[in-house]
Amino acid sequence: MIQLIKGFKDILPDEIVLWQYIEDTARALFEDFGFREIRLPIVEKSELFSKSIGDTTDIVEKEMYTFEDGKRGNVTLRPEATASVVRSYIQHKMYAEEPVRKLYTIGPMFRRERPQKGRYRQFYQIDAEVFGTASPYMDAQIIFMLVSLFNKLAVQNVSAHINSLGCPVCRPDFQKALFSLLESQKDHLCENCLRRSEKNPLRTLDCKVPSCRNALKDAPSILDFLCGDCQSHFNTVKDLLTRQNIPFDIDKNLVRGLDYYTRTAFEILTTSLGAQNAVAGGGRYDGLVEALGGPSQPAIGFAIGFDRLAEIMAQNRTLPPKNPKIYIAALGDTCRNLAWGWASDLCLDGVQTEMDFEERSLKSHMKRADKFHADFVLILGDNERENGHALFRNMESKEQISVPLDDLVPQLIKIIG
């Protein structure tokens, strides 16, 4: 038997109901906030990711699915969406049409990590990006929209965390201060942090090793180093969120794993997914568009871990609303033949209608109806046919009414409302 590859998974029909509900809710909300959908290729030139995500990140160093594509050189299965959205934004000169562009996209991403709970090699993201405004109002609106999605979906046990990562003006001072602390604490740092203190000191801040946490407990806070502009930007974001009743925690150790972030960074964390606690994350990346060869345009965005969101909703047994279903129990060839047309017409009219075409006892039909979770059963046997009526049973109340065969379909639709 051929099985699927490690870290990949099939999303089966029972789960898909929830996925569709999440997707529909997100689309509707994002469109109301002025976002437009964009669909992008899954494969891009490798350099797009090494330039945007950063050469020293784990993603680029060891997690990408990269292969040669003839003369074109190396191509990569995208490990995240932002780089592709930015590429497309630049390539199609979207900045020329309209100063502010809001885009969203939904699709699979690929990272070759060891799979575990909430982590797959092919995983899905709902991604939203805004280009062309540096205003803190947009930061707050983006976070407001994201939190609102979780509220609409009635997701429990999540919290919003925000931080500011500064900008090219103020971050170097902070990095200098952090670096000198790391030097002085060298003996107490884990192997990883020793390496990180060379390559990317910021990331030592969210190390979980107890000795490192202890060594860094007096680490300088980026928030104390923010320049005037960054400080007032961050203050505005916090004020706006507070005014809109969005609860959040300030987490000075929140450091996103990708190199391109500036100023506002945020995450939605959950306690329901074991070691993987981030269901969504994002932030501002004012320098990325220019770094990828576009004009100097500020931008901010986020990605939601679709699989993780679906998983915590499934744990909480959140079920999307469903429409009534009819099961048709037709006894004998003549009745089956007659009912087949009704079933088809009901489906066409938007009423989910199931019919079992095998010859069965009525009892067996009723069991089938239960299995389908039918709300109503239409019963047609020779007795009914001969007197020109069919029986229509409400499965919950067990009430049964007689419906004339003439004009049956419109009548049923009227009855179930």
Added chain:
RNA sequence: GUGAGCGUAGUUCAGUCGGUAGAGCACCGGAUUGUGGUUCCGGUCGUCGCGGGUUCGAGCCCCGUCGCUCACCCCA
């Protein structure tokens, strides 16, 4: 990449000291004529992950291998 745990029916699992497999659920049928969910009765279903070794004999012990899961790391 590193570590730990687990692989037995469609599924969840039991299987004692080594004696060639069992239960619940699910599925199918029945319980006097054409009415479901509960109950009762009956029935179908296995390369015990795979390969080798020890043994008269292996689901069980040993070695290898593959797969799954969780954790480290990192992130969505």
